Amino acid sequence: GAVVSQHPSWVICKSGTSVKIECRSLDFQATTMFWYRQFPKQSLMLMATSNEGSKATYEQGVEKDKFLINHASLTLSTLTVTSAHPEDSSFYICSARDCSGRACEQYFGPGTRLTVT
């Protein structure tokens, strides 16, 4: 299957600082990428849909000024958590859509575990 990478895989930051997470599709072009958040023992929660060259679409309840998304190229989307607080500590997972085949399939990156102290 297609490969999606994320960097960093784990980050610890102090409260009030900003953290940038990168998501890359390694062997396909992704016009659409997605950012999810998952708290322990809970399901995936879609935060936003990132479209190359245009503004991201945020899900209800997700603050767009706090979670900045940039999809500058067909292989890279970034999520910046601004002014992070302990309640932002979570597992952030990106996903990229590969529509090069007969039908579109969606692949997940390995995730980034964010701990805000």
Added chain:
Amino acid sequence: QKEVEQNSGPLSVPEGAIASLNCTYSDRGSQSFFWYRQYSGKSPELIMSIYSNGDKEDGRFTAQLNKASQYVSLLIRDSQPSDSATYHCAVRGDGQNFVFGPGTRLSVLP
């Protein structure tokens, strides 16, 4: 609102048995259906996709789709302890958006 529903489990089966995971969806216009496996602390991994009614087999996995009943299932034959994970059903509608179910936690007991 388009929904995908799954029993949260845990579903416990003995090693070697067949595990049956079920999923229902609300959007009749849904075109594509997927099963993802997620181990604890890891991100989801695509294991099966199915697009037309009937069964699709891949090794020990069989996906079943019934669009009339808006039902998709995943059967795991000869279940192994390594199959213990959370299985998410995902549905893609004609609007191209993927909707994920909450996941069913499967536990295969040695």
